[in-house]
Amino acid sequence: MRIVFEKTSYTYMENTPLEKRALHEVSTTFPSGEIIAVIGRTGSGKSTLVQHINGLLRPSQGKVTIGERTVDPKTKKKQIQKLRENVGMVFQYPEHQLFEETVEKDIIFGPLNAGTSEQQIKKQVPMLIQRVGLDESLLHQSPFHLSGGQMRRAAIAGVLAMNPQVLILDEPTASLDPKGKQEIIELLKEWHEEKRLTIIIVTHDMEEVADIASRAVVMHDGRIAMEGHAQEIFEQQGRLEALGLDLPPRLKVLSYISVKTGVPFSSWSLSPEKAATEVNASRKGNKDV
Amino acid sequence: MTAVSFNHVSFRYEEESDWVLEDVNAEIEEGEWVSIIGPNGSGKSTLSRMCNGLLSPVEGEVFIEGKPVRPGEELALLRQKVGMVFQNPDHQFVAPTVKDDIAFGMENAGVPRNEMVERIEKAAMQTGIEKILDAEPHRLSGGQKQRVAIAGTLVLHPTLLILDEATSMLDPQGKREVMNILKDLHRRDRITILHVTHDLREAAIGTRIWLMRFGNIAIDLDSNTMLDQMNQFDTNDIPLPYEFHLLQELRRRHCKEEAGLVKRYIRDGIAL
Numbered sequence: 001m002r003i004v005f006e007k008t009s010y011t012y013m014e015n016t017p018l019e020k021r022a023l024h025e026v027s028t029t030f031p032s033g034e035i036i037a038v039i040g041r042t043g044s045g046k047s048t049l050v051q052h053i054n055g056l057l058r059p060s061q062g063k064v065t066i067g068e069r070t071v072d073p074k075t076k077k078k079q080i081q082k083l084r085e086n087v088g089m090v091f092q093y094p095e096h097q098l099f100e101e102t103v104e105k106d107i108i109f110g111p112l113n114a115g116t117s118e119q120q121i122k123k124q125v126p127m128l129i130q131r132v133g134l135d136e137s138l139l140h141q142s143p144f145h146l147s148g149g150q151m152r153r154a155a156i157a158g159v160l161a162m163n164p165q166v167l168i169l170d171e172p173t174a175s176l177d178p179k180g181k182q183e184i185i186e187l188l189k190e191w192h193e194e195k196r197l198t199i200i201i202v203t204h205d206m207e208e209v210a211d212i213a214s215r216a217v218v219m220h221d222g223r224i225a226m227e228g229h230a231q232e233i234f235e236q237q238g239r240l241e242a243l244g245l246d247l248p249p250r251l252k253v254l255s256y257i258s259v260k261t262g263v264p265f266s267s268w269s270l271s272p273e274k275a276a277t278e279v280n281a282s283r284k285g286n287k288d289v
Numbered sequence: 290m291t292a293v294s295f296n297h298v299s300f301r302y303e304e305e306s307d308w309v310l311e312d313v314n315a316e317i318e319e320g321e322w323v324s325i326i327g328p329n330g331s332g333k334s335t336l337s338r339m340c341n342g343l344l345s346p347v348e349g350e351v352f353i354e355g356k357p358v359r360p361g362e363e364l365a366l367l368r369q370k371v372g373m374v375f376q377n378p379d380h381q382f383v384a385p386t387v388k389d390d391i392a393f394g395m396e397n398a399g400v401p402r403n404e405m406v407e408r409i410e411k412a413a414m415q416t417g418i419e420k421i422l423d424a425e426p427h428r429l430s431g432g433q434k435q436r437v438a439i440a441g442t443l444v445l446h447p448t449l450l451i452l453d454e455a456t457s458m459l460d461p462q463g464k465r466e467v468m469n470i471l472k473d474l475h476r477r478d479r480i481t482i483l484h485v486t487h488d489l490r491e492a493a494i495g496t497r498i499w500l501m502r503f504g505n506i507a508i509d510l511d512s513n514t515m516l517d518q519m520n521q522f523d524t525n526d527i528p529l530p531y532e533f534h535l536l537q538e539l540r541r542r543h544c545k546e547e548a549g550l551v552k553r554y555i556r557d558g559i560a561l
Contacts, residue, residue, distance in 0.1 A: 042460070147329055147330070148329065149329070175457060175458055177328065177329055177487040178487055178488070178489075178527065178528045178530075179328060179526055179527070179528055180329075182528045204460055204461070207530075207531065244462075246461045246462075249490075249530060249531045249532060249560060250531045250535075252559075252560060253531065253532045253535060253551060253554060253560065256550070256554055256559065257547055257550060257551065260550055261546065261547060261550070263547070272531060272534035272535040272537070272538045273538050275535055275538070276535060276538030276539045276541070276542050276544065277538075277542070279539060279542070279544050279547050280542040280543075280544055283544060
């Protein structure tokens with residue numbers, strides 16, 4: 001599903017003394033089927049932007065088009081409900097929203113609410129739980145007995161159960177250990193590979209962006225400061241740094257080697273194996289000369 | 290002198306439940322910087338909390354500078370010697386301003402007022418928070434909050450500083466701030482550091498690494514050697530960060546010069 005923002009503005013607490021403009025006439029397109037990273041410092045408008053995609057926020061001005069549906073300042077709540085059948089949202093720290101007695105009940109809560117029959121959804125649960133890398137024996141345990149990473153995956157399973165065409169994740173790996181992070185990223189890659197849905201990830205982990213995203217949008221002060229292929233964005237190191245953003249670790253170390261030894265890398269998103277192979281090839285090339 | 294010594298330390302929360310620590314034997318020498326890494330539930334935090342009596346071993350004993358850690362009056366004195374900073378920066382403040390918050394521990398310790406002022410000034414300089422001493426703690430960034438928390442321990446003149454996942458909730462900028470302060474405290478002020486972390490990048494900066502697994506120290510290596518023996522880490526529970534993986538691949542292809550560069554890059558913390 002393609003998502004188009006047209007001069008979308010959003011103001012929190014409009015017409016009050018606490019009024020705060022969080023988005024300023026943002027126009028951009030998220031192409032269907034891509035993994036798009038939304039990057040930016042705290043308070044740059046990242047979360048505000050993506051909350052427009054599932055109608056959690058309605059623009060104060062302008063509009064957002066998600067597939068066939070358009071949300072503008074006048075869109076009614078009922079129409080927004082329809083939107084949410086196709087757009088799944090995983091909030092920050094989703095484990096804080098687990099509340100049922102068992103993991104299974106938590107996973108099926110969303111789809112049940114959206115009108116899927118209990119029988120139908122229960123059939124899918126074993127597949128889902130396996131897909132997010134949890135053991136089936138956990139289904140009948142209380143979600144509060146799971147580890148942080150397990151809880152997060154259970155919460156994501158609940159959203160995947162709705163089989164959304166657009167999946168939004170707000171900092172899906174925040175404060176997980178490296179193994180937990182890796183598991184979530186692999187899960188998303190696999191799900192994307194299979195379903196070809198549009199995935200939007202809000203993150204400040206640049207390694208994650210380099211690893212998973214094909215496109216990136218950089219937010220700054222409620223505006224889009226940069227957008228394009230992730231690779232192109234990483235090439236503009238100076239601008240990223242000026243926006244107070246970190247560079248992806250692989251870019252940092254590869255450009256460090258490049259500066260010190262003159263090895264020219266073909267890309268800043270090479271895997272460690274490929275980068276080492278290029279170093280090796282370049283050394284051999286030098287010897288021949 | 291030996292700063293910390295764990296002598297056959299075992300711990301579990303309740304009788305009959307599983308051991309969280311099982312017969313840990315290890316020592317930290319004065320001036321070392323030990324990083325403890327390991328998966329969740331491996332006992333990292335539990336072990337660090339034994340050092341100032343927040344938790345007591347069920348079996349065995351912990352010694353700080355040769356003295357046993359035991360419940361009782363001496364614990365208050367011990368806690369001045371062993372500073373501790375925790376994971377969540379928002380859970381550590383008690384006073385309305387940064388300055389008052391830093392002074393809190395000294396008031397309890399009975400430090401005279403004029404000396405307090407001097408100590409706060411020095412700790413503020415060590416942690417780079419001179420300009421925010423009058424700020425309200427809750428308005429600070431995560432990195433600033435953790436620096437204030439470190440300053441709050443420094444005024445009590447600790448010889449050992451423990452960071453229990455103190456960087457894990459910080460953004461990259463905040464992590465850098467805290468790690469740079471640790472480097473200075475270790476190098477300039479000779480403070481012994483025990484840093485519990487999930488981040489191999491951070492761990493590689495110290496002098497020694499303990500990898501904990503199932504309540505025990507499974508691997509104990511000096512950080513330099515660790516980078517030469519990473520195959521020991523390349524398991525399911527400790528994914529290697531990009532530069533570490535790259536270092537391995539360069540070695541495999543005998544690119545010595547570049548491997549040396551990357552090793553220095555990791556050790557100096559340029560990656561952070």
